[in-house]
Amino acid sequence: MPLARVHNLAVSLDGFGAGADPSREAPFGHAGMRLMEWFIPTATFQAQTGDRERGETDPETEADDRHARRSFEGIGAEIMGAGKFGPPGWQQDENWQGWWGDEPPFHSPVFVLTHAPRPPLRLGETTFHFISAPPREALHAAFDAAQGLDVRIGGGPATVREFMAEGLVDLLHVVQVPILLGRGSHLWHGLEDWDRDYAVVSETTASGVTHVTFTRTPQ
Amino acid sequence: MPLARVHNLAVSLDGFGAGADPSREAPFGHAGMRLMEWFIPTATFQAQTGDRERGETDPETEADDRHARRSFEGIGAEIMGAGKFGPPGWQQDENWQGWWGDEPPFHSPVFVLTHAPRPPLRLGETTFHFISAPPREALHAAFDAAQGLDVRIGGGPATVREFMAEGLVDLLHVVQVPILLGRGSHLWHGLEDWDRDYAVVSETTASGVTHVTFTRTPQ
Numbered sequence: 318m319p320l321a322r323v324h325n326l327a328v329s330l331d332g333f334g335a336g337a338d339p340s341r342e343a344p345f346g347h348a349g350m351r352l353m354e355w356f357i358p359t360a361t362f363q364a365q366t367g368d369r370e371r372g373e374t375d376p377e378t379e380a381d382d383r384h385a386r387r388s389f390e391g392i393g394a395e396i397m398g399a400g401k402f403g404p405p406g407w408q409q410d411e412n413w414q415g416w417w418g419d420e421p422p423f424h425s426p427v428f429v430l431t432h433a434p435r436p437p438l439r440l441g442e443t444t445f446h447f448i449s450a451p452p453r454e455a456l457h458a459a460f461d462a463a464q465g466l467d468v469r470i471g472g473g474p475a476t477v478r479e480f481m482a483e484g485l486v487d488l489l490h491v492v493q494v495p496i497l498l499g500r501g502s503h504l505w506h507g508l509e510d511w512d513r514d515y516a517v518v519s520e521t522t523a524s525g526v527t528h529v530t531f532t533r534t535p536q
Numbered sequence: 537m538p539l540a541r542v543h544n545l546a547v548s549l550d551g552f553g554a555g556a557d558p559s560r561e562a563p564f565g566h567a568g569m570r571l572m573e574w575f576i577p578t579a580t581f582q583a584q585t586g587d588r589e590r591g592e593t594d595p596e597t598e599a600d601d602r603h604a605r606r607s608f609e610g611i612g613a614e615i616m617g618a619g620k621f622g623p624p625g626w627q628q629d630e631n632w633q634g635w636w637g638d639e640p641p642f643h644s645p646v647f648v649l650t651h652a653p654r655p656p657l658r659l660g661e662t663t664f665h666f667i668s669a670p671p672r673e674a675l676h677a678a679f680d681a682a683q684g685l686d687v688r689i690g691g692g693p694a695t696v697r698e699f700m701a702e703g704l705v706d707l708l709h710v711v712q713v714p715i716l717l718g719r720g721s722h723l724w725h726g727l728e729d730w731d732r733d734y735a736v737v738s739e740t741t742a743s744g745v746t747h748v749t750f751t752r753t754p755q
Binding site: 330331493496498499511512517525526527 | 712
């Protein structure tokens with residue numbers, strides 16, 4: 318059975334997966350890049366930006382990269398919330414095509430959840446579909462598109478939380494960053510006992526973050 | 537300079553250091569013992585309850601114990617909130633003497649912050665002083681009593697948070713337990729950027745918890 322997976326979701330110690338007041342200039346709001354510092358030096362990220370060949374390893378970032386690259390393995394489609402596709406108000410800008418330029422790093426269909434659907438947008442190997450659908454319905458569409466591969470729930474935190482609350486997440490990989498953001502988009506709110514049906518493994522890496530991976534246990 | 541230190545403060549992934557609805561029968565409320573499971577098998581805890589001699593080591597729990605026992609090193613006094621001394625309403629029960637029996641594990645003066653002060657209570661090597669004082673004033677009293685040793689801010693989470701908010705905590709050791717409690721007493725609320733003046737070290741242990749230790753950096 319294909320799985321719905323969340324990867325590389327960085328959260329502060331106080332549970333925020335993005336800062337407050339995101340904008341075009343500051344996609345992560347007041348958090349700046351503080352949630353991403355572990356990710357940027359990884360070979361996985363460097364390969365995306367073309368700064369380094371994929372496959373180069375660095376002992377300092379190897380463990381982080383081992384986690385990071387799983388996000389791109391076996392995925393046939395992504396679902397993302399409107400807040401990940403663009404800054405507040407992008408729906409009113411018909412020229413907005415996302416943050417990622419001409420070759421977005423998804424290389425698969427991406428379903429953008431928005432109350433203002435528009436025609437599909439093809440950029441390189443990625444096609445964005447803009448749909449207004451509840452989580453379960455969106456997941457069905459994404460599984461169809463993924464043709465037997467897994468689906469990534471790509472964020473942001475509020476979208477992941479919605480899918481978690483409905484029991485739709487099979488694997489959750491969060492990266493605990495030991496900072497306190499104080500405000501922003503909270504991942505954990507209202508998920509009492511969510512962990513009960515999951516096995517959990519934690520690993521602190523050289524960068525100082527802790528990778529926490531929940532995997533749904535067979536019922 | 538003596539330090540104000542917090543140790544062994546277990547928090548859920550969603551930031552709760554105690555469950556909701558604490559009572560005489562359930563001191564940690566709906567959390568039960570889930571925040572304490574890492575601590576109970578340690579030599580430090582076992583020695584407190586007399587189940588095992590202090591100094592016995594167990595490879596499975598050795599790393600947790602290395603953290604746990606620091607809480608008892610170099611401490612000359614403790615400060616605790618009213619919610620740690622007893623269940624809600626203990627102030628109306630003049631026979632309530634805390635949870636710990638005739639020989640509490642503090643072996644030092646303990647300052648209990650309460651709006652209903654009562655005369656000091658001596659139990660074994662521990663004397664409880666009941667005071668109504670703001671954090672800074674309570675800390676002065678505790679440092680005086682500690683005679684050059686450090687002061688432990690013993691909890692609960694709301695009390696620790698108050699001392700953190702006023703910049704009074706020099707060392708904070710929290711134990712991240714990968715569970716979601718959903719409700720209870722939140723440690724992190726309203727502490728934006730608190731970490732900026734601290735160095736932080738994280739360590740995941742065999743029990744699956746992650747010890748996160750913040751140490752104030754010299755200014």
